[in-house]
Amino acid sequence: MKDIYKKIAYRIVQILVVILIAAVAYFYLQLAITGHLDRDYLAMYNEIISNPIATAINVLMLMVFVITLIALIGDYWWGIAGSISLFAIMIFVDYQKIVSRSEPLLPSDLIMAKQVGGLIQMVNWLSIVELILFIALMLAAAYFLRKFTKKMWLTKHRIIWPLRVVVAIVGIWAFVFFFQCGNTNSLAYKQLTDLEIYNDNHNPLNVYRSDGTVIGFAFNVRSDPMKRPNGYSEKAIAKIANRYRIADAEKANIGKQPANIIYILNESLTNPRTTSDQYPLQEDSPLSYIDNILQNPQANQASGYMVSPEYGGGTANIEFEANTGFSNYFLKSIPYQDILPKKAYFPSVMHYLENYGYHSDAYHPFAGAMYQRPQAYQALGIHQFKDQKRLKGLQKSKFGEYYTDSSTYPNIYPQQKKAKQLSLVITMQNHMPYITNVGSQSDYQLEDPIKNNTDKTNKMQTYLQELHQSDQAFSKLVDHFKNSDQKTLIVMYGDHYPGDGLYDDLASDILTVHATPFVMVANFPLSNHQYGYFSPNYMSLLMLQQLGYPLTPFYNLLDQLHQQVPVLTKAIQMDDSGNQYTNSHYKKPKWQKSQAYRDYQMVEYDMTYGKGYANKYHMFTVSK
Structure with a gap:
């Protein structure tokens, strides 16, 4: 019992x-x-x-x-x-x-x-x-x-x-x-x-x-990756394509066509000057070269702030927007993993430039399989992808876990021997985690410890040293092409703020912790020098406009949307008057009622989860 x-x-x-x-x-x-x-x-x-x-x-x-x-x-x-x-x-x-x-x-x-x-x-x-x-x-x-x-x-x-x-x-x-x-x-x-x-x-x-x-x-297990817009049909897409087809290709100023376009996503690049009130430094900004361009662009320079849809990670999502012109605002997926590997073709700035004789290559000093980049790049029209196994001369600094920008950039120098190259570079130097025990050796020290947290302070100082090295590497890259016989445009932007808890005290300041530096530098004069705030889905549009290339119906649509809502991310949106919107705002802003916004959403659905009618109706080719 x-x-x-x-x-x-x-x-x-x-x-x-x-x-x-x-x-x-x-x-x-x-x-x-x-x-x-x-x-x-x-x-x-x-x-x-x-x-x-x-x-x-x-x-x-x-x-x-x-x-x-x-x-x-x-x-x-x-x-x-x-x-x-x-x-x-x-x-x-x-x-x-x-x-x-x-x-x-x-x-x-x-x-x-x-x-x-x-x-x-x-x-x-x-x-x-x-x-x-x-x-x-x-x-x-x-x-x-x-x-x-x-x-x-x-x-x-x-x-x-x-x-x-x-x-x-x-x-x-x-x-x-x-x-x-x-x-x-x-x-x-x-x-x-x-x-x-x-x-x-x-x-x-x-x-x-x-x-x-x-x-x-x-x-989030069975949620729709993107909501199907009301009225979606082949006929609706055909109307959109006609609406933005402007026969002005012959008027475009394409005399500035550069032989080299270098398109750099700089990992976790920020401008410490924008957070100096909260994190004052004993020394000048570690981003001295890039900061000068941000504050006072010269005749051959342009600058602004890219408002990232991510914080602390999600590089491939920012890269997707910058390369395609489409926005993650509507998506509940990682496009490089969930969408592009299933596509033989996906519209991109690489495909656009291919029509003008450009050959596109990609360089990334890390594991190439991350985010299924090889498959994604193939859909985007990138011909060759070199990851850390194929790049030469890679080195690490004593402050970081990853390969430096200064040892990565020389891998693109051979492109000078070729005509019309687009080089997509995804750097890794500034990536988390940040080594604690070398922070005290950094040339960039905080005036005061962060809330008396020695580990966090040292992590921040390590990050700042990495930023300085990244800044100097970019300066050397610009110098290398400065006197080149070939016209060269270098576009560089930070993908997001660093993770590892560095800036978690600023989490409520949404614009600050999502805005990263954006700069253009050329060895010829540029027409536009100030870009203000914008989200990465407009990146390729701004570059093509800077170079005077004719716009496709899709880019014409994107241009109209940019004028109405220059920042379109899940974290924050900003309209043409500078008004900011977050998810705490439930009242529908005027740009969500606009024709361009509705058309953009429908075209994005069509090319990601729809039937791809926009390609059939030449949405991504220049009108002639």
């Missing part, structure tokens, strides 16, 4: 352990998306219980996950250890993404698992070791608990097969059903909205924080 009571008590303990693990996992998942795992626990507890319905759903789904994994593995303690390990990995990734990019773990990130080798280089190795040790500890605990509770097991030390099958099927079905909630036509979506739990397509982090990580993740 005592054995029966012991087994009943053991089953109750097993159930309580599952509930406890789900509740603790949810608590730490919510902590992770604040970017502070050591945050006031009581404050987090109060925040969680303030939304009891959402909390109950999150914890319930985590319990279902644990029970399903136990059923699939066929052993209680191995299932518990596996669940805790997976939850720990989720918490770790969520925390790392929030610190580096202010963005939670999304379903689309799972595609990046194939590129884990490159991703690991971007995370502090000590954190990874700690995670591995924790998982090893969980597995060891499971091993000993199995031995300790052996007398309590069911027949043949396993859960009975029929029960396992039923539990696994029910659990999998529950997740399949729940993960439909991103589809606005699904029953799961309707049930959540009945409970006043809503999705926010433009800011998933808001949902993760207010309604829980599990619900936030589920909303």
Whole structure:
């Protein structure tokens, strides 16, 4: 009789352990998306219980996950250890993404698992070791608990097969059903909205924080990658193509056609002068050369600030906009991974310039497979891609983990021997993580420690030193082409602010932490010298206008949109009067009602997830 009571008590303990693990996992998942795992626990507890319905759903789904994994593995303690390990990995990734990019773990990130080798280089190795040790500890605990509770097991030390099958099927079905909630036509979506739990397509982090990580993740599993615009059809696209087809090619001033166009995305490039109030330096700006262009462009220079759609990461998304003219504002995907690999052709500035005799190559001193660049570049019309394995003379500085700009740029010098080259360069020098123990050796010291945080201060000083080296490398690149017999235009912009928690104190100043330097330098006079603020989807348009190239119907459409809303990103939008809009603004601004905005949205849908009618109606070729 005592054995029966012991087994009943053991089953109750097993159930309580599952509930406890789900509740603790949810608590730490919510902590992770604040970017502070050591945050006031009581404050987090109060925040969680303030939304009891959402909390109950999150914890319930985590319990279902644990029970399903136990059923699939066929052993209680191995299932518990596996669940805790997976939850720990989720918490770790969520925390790392929030610190580096202010963005939670999304379903689309799972595609990046194939590129884990490159991703690991971007995370502090000590954190990874700690995670591995924790998982090893969980597995060891499971091993000993199995031995300790052996007398309590069911027949043949396993859960009975029929029960396992039923539990696994029910659990999998529950997740399949729940993960439909991103589809606005699904029953799961309707049930959540009945409970006043809503999705926010433009800011998933808001949902993760207010309604829980599990619900936030589920909303993004089956959500439409881009909403189909009302009235989308072949006839509608044909009308748009005709609307922006202007027969003015013969009037275009293309006498300035350069033989070399160098198009540089400079990793995590910022201008410390714009944040000097919060982070004053003892010395002058580490960005002395680029800053001079930003403040006072000369006859052969132009400058402005590119407002990035990302923060701390997402380089390929900025690159997509700069190369194609399309915006991530409408998309819930990573185009380089989700769209371009499926396309044999995708409109780009490379394809446009190919019509004028240009040959396009790409250079990136890192793992070439990241973001599926080889497939994406092929669709964009890039003929040759050289990653770190094919680039020559690459070197690292003592302040960084990645190859320097100064050792990357010489790889494009041989292009001078060829006619009409576009060189796309994606640098890596300024990429996180930033080495703490060399920060004190930086030539650029902060006047005061950041909130008495020595590690963060040293990271910032390391970053500033890397910026200086990047600035000097760019200056040498310009000097190299200054006296070239071939006309050369160099376009360079920063993709986003650095991650690794450097500027998290400025998170509320959205424009500041999304605006990065943009400069043009040529060895001939330029016509436009000031660009103000703009988002990267206008980058190729501005470059072609600077060179006097005729515009395609698509670029004419983009030009009209630029005049109405020069900044179009999910984080922030800015209209022609300088008014700023964020996702906290629910009133529809006038530019969202404009013809150009509606046409742009429809053309983007057509070329990304639609039928591609715009190409059929010559939206991307010059009218003659």
